[in-house]
Amino acid sequence: IICVPARLVPQVMQDCAIKKVKGVSIISAGFGEADSKGRKLQEEFLRIAKKAGIRILGPNCLGILYPPQHLNASFAPFLPFSGKVTFISQSGALLDSVIDWSVKDNYGFSAMISYGNKSDLDAPDFIAWAAKDPYTKVITLYVEGFSDGRYFLEMAKKVTPIKPIVALKAGRTATGSRAVSSHTGSLAGSYQIYKGVFKQSGVIMADTLTQMFDMARALAYQPLAKGNRLAIVTNGGGSGVMCADYCEELAIELPVLPRELIEKLDKSGKMHPAWSRGNPLDLVGDAGPERYEVALEAVMGSEVYDGAIVIQAVQTSTQPLRNAGILVEVQEKYKKPIIGAFMGGVISEASIKYLQEHGIPNYDDVDRAARAMWVLMECGRHYRRRKL
Amino acid sequence: IICVPARLVPQVMQDCAIKKVKGVSIISAGFGEADSKGRKLQEEFLRIAKKAGIRILGPNCLGILYPPQHLNASFAPFLPFSGKVTFISQSGALLDSVIDWSVKDNYGFSAMISYGNKSDLDAPDFIAWAAKDPYTKVITLYVEGFSDGRYFLEMAKKVTPIKPIVALKAGRTATGSRAVSSHTGSLAGSYQIYKGVFKQSGVIMADTLTQMFDMARALAYQPLAKGNRLAIVTNGGGSGVMCADYCEELAIELPVLPRELIEKLDKSGKMHPAWSRGNPLDLVGDAGPERYEVALEAVMGSEVYDGAIVIQAVQTSTQPLRNAGILVEVQEKYKKPIIGAFMGGVISEASIKYLQEHGIPNYDDVDRAARAMWVLMECGRHYRRRKL
Numbered sequence: 009i010i011c012v013p014a015r016l017v018p019q020v021m022q023d024c025a026i027k028k029v030k031g032v033s034i035i036s037a038g039f040g041e042a043d044s045k046g047r048k049l050q051e052e053f054l055r056i057a058k059k060a061g062i063r064i065l066g067p068n069c070l071g072i073l074y075p076p077q078h079l080n081a082s083f084a085p086f087l088p089f090s091g092k093v094t095f096i097s098q099s100g101a102l103l104d105s106v107i108d109w110s111v112k113d114n115y116g117f118s119a120m121i122s123y124g125n126k127s128d129l130d131a132p133d134f135i136a137w138a139a140k141d142p143y144t145k146v147i148t149l150y151v152e153g154f155s156d157g158r159y160f161l162e163m164a165k166k167v168t169p170i171k172p173i174v175a176l177k178a179g180r181t182a183t184g185s186r187a188v189s190s191h192t193g194s195l196a197g198s199y200q201i202y203k204g205v206f207k208q209s210g211v212i213m214a215d216t217l218t219q220m221f222d223m224a225r226a227l228a229y230q231p232l233a234k235g236n237r238l239a240i241v242t243n244g245g246g247s248g249v250m251c252a253d254y255c256e257e258l259a260i261e262l263p264v265l266p267r268e269l270i271e272k273l274d275k276s277g278k279m280h281p282a283w284s285r286g287n288p289l290d291l292v293g294d295a296g297p298e299r300y301e302v303a304l305e306a307v308m309g310s311e312v313y314d315g316a317i318v319i320q321a322v323q324t325s326t327q328p329l330r331n332a333g334i335l336v337e338v339q340e341k342y343k344k345p346i347i348g349a350f351m352g353g354v355i356s357e358a359s360i361k362y363l364q365e366h367g368i369p370n371y372d373d374v375d376r377a378a379r380a381m382w383v384l385m386e387c388g389r390h391y392r393r394r395k396l
Numbered sequence: 397i398i399c400v401p402a403r404l405v406p407q408v409m410q411d412c413a414i415k416k417v418k419g420v421s422i423i424s425a426g427f428g429e430a431d432s433k434g435r436k437l438q439e440e441f442l443r444i445a446k447k448a449g450i451r452i453l454g455p456n457c458l459g460i461l462y463p464p465q466h467l468n469a470s471f472a473p474f475l476p477f478s479g480k481v482t483f484i485s486q487s488g489a490l491l492d493s494v495i496d497w498s499v500k501d502n503y504g505f506s507a508m509i510s511y512g513n514k515s516d517l518d519a520p521d522f523i524a525w526a527a528k529d530p531y532t533k534v535i536t537l538y539v540e541g542f543s544d545g546r547y548f549l550e551m552a553k554k555v556t557p558i559k560p561i562v563a564l565k566a567g568r569t570a571t572g573s574r575a576v577s578s579h580t581g582s583l584a585g586s587y588q589i590y591k592g593v594f595k596q597s598g599v600i601m602a603d604t605l606t607q608m609f610d611m612a613r614a615l616a617y618q619p620l621a622k623g624n625r626l627a628i629v630t631n632g633g634g635s636g637v638m639c640a641d642y643c644e645e646l647a648i649e650l651p652v653l654p655r656e657l658i659e660k661l662d663k664s665g666k667m668h669p670a671w672s673r674g675n676p677l678d679l680v681g682d683a684g685p686e687r688y689e690v691a692l693e694a695v696m697g698s699e700v701y702d703g704a705i706v707i708q709a710v711q712t713s714t715q716p717l718r719n720a721g722i723l724v725e726v727q728e729k730y731k732k733p734i735i736g737a738f739m740g741g742v743i744s745e746a747s748i749k750y751l752q753e754h755g756i757p758n759y760d761d762v763d764r765a766a767r768a769m770w771v772l773m774e775c776g777r778h779y780r781r782r783k784l
Contacts, residue, residue, distance in 0.1 A: 042670060083712060085743075099634030101681050101709035108710045108741025109760070152637060178634055183650050184641035187633075190674045216763045217638070245575075246487030246566055249540060250605070253572035262571050282430055286578045293489050321489035322496045324471060353496025355473075372497070375604045 009071065009081055014038035014049055017067070021053040025060035032057070034067035035083060040125045041068050050127055057128065069124025070100035073107070075117055076143040082122065091116020092145035092228040093221070094138040096131055098152050099178075100124060106217075114364060115221060118143035130155055132163035139167040146227040148220050149175040149211075152188045153197055157205055164209035169394040172227045172387045174212045176220045177202050210390045212383055219379060222371060226380035229367040230345040232388035235314040237261045238381060239307035240288035243295040244321035247374050248288030251317060251349065254378035260385065262287045263312050278302045293323050297330035304334060308342040315345040315384065317377050320359075322351065328359030336366040345384045349377035397459065397469055402426035402437055405455070409441040413448035420445070422455035423471060428513050429456050438515055445516065457512025458488035461495070463505055464531040470510065479504020480533040480616040481609070482526040484519055486540050487566075488512060494605075502752060503609060506531035518543055520551035527555040534615040536608050537563040537599075540576045541585055549593050556598035557782040560615045560775045564602045565590050598778045600771055607767060610759060614768035617755040618733040620776035623702040625649045626769060627695035628676035631683040632709035635762050636676030639705060639737065642766035648773065650675045651700050666690045681711050685718035692722060696730040703733040703772065705765050708747075710739065716747030724754040733772045737765035 010020050014036050024032055039050040050067065057064055065072065071082030075090040084103070088110040097103045100122040110117065118141060121134050131151055138147045147167070154160050164173055179188035180199040206213050214220035238260050242248035255262055270285050278298045284290035289307065291299045300318070307313050318335055320326060328350065339346040348363045348370035350356050363370045371377040398408050402424050412420055427438040438455065445452055453460065459470030463478040472491070476498040485491045488510040498505065506529060509522050519539055526532045535555070542548050552561055567576035568587040594601050602608035626648050630636035643650055658673050666686045672678035677695065679687045688706070695701050706723055708714060716738065727734040736751045736758035738744050751758045759765040 085712070097634075099632060101632030101711055102634045104711050105632070105635070105709040105739035105741065108743045109739055110741075112741045112745065150634065152634065176638075178637040178641060180641045181644035183644040184637050187637045187640045187672075187674065187676050190672050190678075216761050218761045218763075244487060244489030244493070246485075246490045246538065246540065247493070249566040249572050249575045250564075252575045253566060253568045256569035256571040284575075284578050286575065288575050290578075321493040323489055323492050324473070351493035351497055353493065353498075353500045355496045357500070373604050373606045375606075 009033045009035065011035040011083075014046060014067075018049060018052040018056060021056045021062070024062060025056055029062055031063045031065070033065040033069070033071050033081060035069060035071055037068040039067045040127065050125070054127055064128035065121070066124040067127060068100075070103050070122035073117070073120040075119075082120075086111070088120065089114065089116040090143070091118055092143065093117050093148055093224045094119040094121070094141065094144040094146070095148045095150070096121045096123065096134045096138070097150040098123060098126075098131070099150060102150055114361070115225065118145075126155060130159070132156075132160045135163050135167055135173065139171055145171060146224045147171055147173045148224045149173060150178070151175060152178050157197070157201070161205050161209050164211050168210035169391060172212060173210075174214055174220050174223050174227070174383075175206060176214045176217060212386065222376050222380055223383040225369045226345075226347060226384055227387060229369055230347070230384055231343060232391060233314045233345050233381070233385040234388060236385040237263050237312060237314045239313040239316045240319065241291065241300065241303050241307065241316055242288050242319035242321075243291045243293055243300075243323065243326065244319060245290050247319045247321055247349070247351070248290055251319060251374035251378055252288055254375045258378055258382040260378065260382060265289065266310065266312055269306050269310055273303060273306055276302045293321075294325040296325050297327050297334055300331050301334045301338075304338045308338050308344055308346070313344075315347070315381060317347045317349055317374070317381055319374060319377075320348075320350040320356065322353060322355045328356045329362060332359040332362040332368075335363060335368050339368060345381065347371070347377045347381045349374045397421045397423065399423040399471075402434060402455075406437060406440040406444060409444045409450070412450060413444055417450055419451045419453070421453040421457070421459050421469060423457060423459055425456040427455045428515065438513070442515055452516035453509070454512040455515060456488075458491050458510035461505070461508040463507075470508075474499070476508065477502065477504040478531070479506055480531065481505050481536055481612045482507040482509070482529065482532040482534070483536045483538070484509045484511065484522045484526070485538040486511060486514075486519070487538060490538055502749070503613065506533075514543060518547070520544075520548045523551050523555055523561065527559055533559060534612045535559055535561045536612045537561060538566070539563060540566050545585070545589070545593055549597050552597035552599050557779060560600060561598075562600045562602055562608050562611050562615070562771075563594060564605060564608045600774065610764050610768055611771040613757045614733075614735060614772055615775060617757055618735070618772055619731060620779060621702045621733050621769070621773040622776060624773040625651050625700060625702045627701040627704045628707065629679065629688065629691050629695065629704055630676050630707035630709075631679045631681055631688075631711065631714065632707060633678050635707045635709055635737070635739070636678055639707060639762035639766055640676055642763045646766055646770040648766065648770060653677065654698065654700055657694050657698055661691060661694055664690045681709075682713040684713050685715050685722055688719050689722045689726075692726045696726050696732055696734070701732070703735070703769060705735045705737055705762070705769055707762060707765075708736075708738040708744065710741060710743045716744045717750060720747040720750040720756075723751060723756050727756060733769065735759070735765045735769045737762045
């Protein structure tokens with residue numbers, strides 16, 4: 009790890025060559041991104057490194073964090089929690105903010121890599137590494153521009169059948185891509201081309217940072233869906249309707265409840281007389297845990313559904329913690345994906361924590377829950393296609 | 397406030413008529429939404445009320461909450477904080493969840509109204525009330541279907557030039573609107589028609605619950621923008637680029653920095669040599685409060701910009717609380733809107749609280765900040781048009 013002033017870096021690189029160091033991470037800034045003097049310094053240390061076979065991360069980067077091994081080889085002030093998501097970021101500032109956010113939001117990472125000027129190693133190299141990392145289940149990527157689009161395409165094609173990649177591309181518009189040029193000196197390239205590359209290689213595109221980590225959380229903790237037929241179980245009619253809207257917009261199917269399933273639930277003696285007998289399966293506002301249990305058991309056990317979104321609006325009879333327990337149990341029993349949409353707040357806080365700790369991703373807003381389920385279906389499709 | 401079993405409600409209504417009660421709120425359920433027996437009961441108490449000139453909220457609703465006067469005339473377990481946003485909701489369950497969330501998120505409301513079966517009073521009546529309420533600055537509305545679209549259109553047209561209305565319509569898709577029918581017995585209607593009605597009356601449409609309350613927060617606490625020319629000030633290049641992308645997608649202009657402004661900042665002695673000299677105005681990662689101050693002063697004082705989004709990625713030299721103070725001061729000085737995009741987390745938490753308490757809305761993700769600024773510009777346009 010090199011963090012001496014830029015002008016001293018070539019000398020340190022020379023020392024590394026003598027000591028037969030295999031890889032270095034250069035935190036120092038003031039190279040290719042700064043001025044012509046910096047560019048020359050970068051060329052100089054690169055020449056030395058190439059000759060000695062040294063691979064380089066950076067310069068002008070935050071470094072590497074590897075929470076499963078408690079390694080913080082970066083200038084970030086603290087480590088995030090250990091998790092199953094690797095985050096590869098062209099922007100160091102963004103990585104810093106994400107760490108700060110993740111600790112507050114209880115979001116875990118298996119690795120975080122800020123690659124700065126990518127003078128040698130680039131995003132595809134880190135993707136290749138993450139594909140082999142035993143702690144990583146999902147790879148997330150913030151990228152402004154690629155040096156070598158073809159290399160990325162080849163690598164991503166190899167990796168996505170093994171581990172999903174979710175990418176956020178900045179500089180998608182004319183204004184944004186002008187800002188990229190002024191910011192990093194690299195070209196953002198046409199977003200249409202990126203879209204094509206991502207699609208061809210099975211990379212999932214996110215529109216926002218929140219969306220990227222939302223989808224990664226689902227992929228990290230839930231199984232992929234075997235089809236796109238969803239059941240929505242809810243104790244709030246309105247939230248159920250909104251969820252159905254978002255699902256239709258994402259081409260998720262909501263098959264009607266089969267007649268035998270309606271009869272079974274009617275006979276259970278647990279349902280409210282006014283329950284919806286449809287999908288969304290509305291348990292009615294005063295639903296206690298028994299109703300959640302019998303309904304969720306029914307849809308998850310049915311051949312008609314590939315997964316479920318369970319909505320909880322906190323109401324007088326709601327028992328958030330017991331409901332959370334039911335989601336965890338039923339998911340373990342049927343091995344199909346369940347996504348929680350327990351609306352967050354003071355009362356529901358403990359139940360949401362319970363869900364997340366037991367591998368059920370939960371989202372405040374039903375549109376985020378629908379998007380999380382969509383990615384499990386989309387990646388499921390991708391894997392099945394690759395298998396054929 | 398009536399909360400006796402449904403079958404007793406007509407009798408209570410009779411008693412109210414004798415006592416010359418002017419208005420009642422019926423919390424009880426089991427009427428029009430339940431079965432034919434319930435429908436008859438509803439017709440019965442309506443007949444009595446009409447004859448006696450009694451206006452009715454509900455039945456089958458959560459009731460009314462009025463935090464500025466500490467009034468909780470609902471079956472929600474607690475009051476939200478007092479604020480400037482009225483929330484009118486067709487769904488009681490949603491209202492319940494929103495209260496729970498708002499307390500955790502420090503989001504204040506001037507009033508919350510759940511109107512259930514709308515046997516008499518409907519959304520437009522509550523909008524008319526909120527337009528006159530001294531505590532309300534913004535009206536938010538969750539709606540599944542209108543009984544009388546023309547009445548809504550007329551009322552909204554009158555109110556939007558005085559107070560902005562932000563609406564979330566559920567049942568926008570075929571699946572969603574089928575769910576509305578099964579849920580409330582009312583028709584959702586074509587979303588295209590709703591869109592037309594909203595647009596014609598100057599109502600802002602939200603896609604999600606989060607988006608609705610995000611926009612309402614901006615409208616409640618910041619002045620409207622006088623044009624759509626925005627400056628982005630940031631200490632993170634990547635976040636600046638993403639913000640520029642979202643702005644372009646929302647047709648927000650990002651004028652380049654005027655030459656005299658660049659010279660002024662260059663001469664200030666406060667800027668990093670590598671600052672962007674563009675818009676986004678990138679202060680570079682090690683920016684302290686002095687840089688934020690001189691840059692924000694410059695753009696807010698310039699005739700070229702109608703407002704600013706200020707992004708803060710927490711980095712080693714970042715001083716979140718001092719930065720927050722600068723936003724508040726500069727906003728008060730120039731009276732143009734400022735939106736914060738301080739990425740939330742453990743380190744930035746106190747500064748975000750400071751911003752919110754001093755009237756600067758803050759959003760975790762730059763896309764939400766861009767959307768909040770957009771609504772200040774959009775409503776500004778609407779008001780100017782009405783004034784002409």
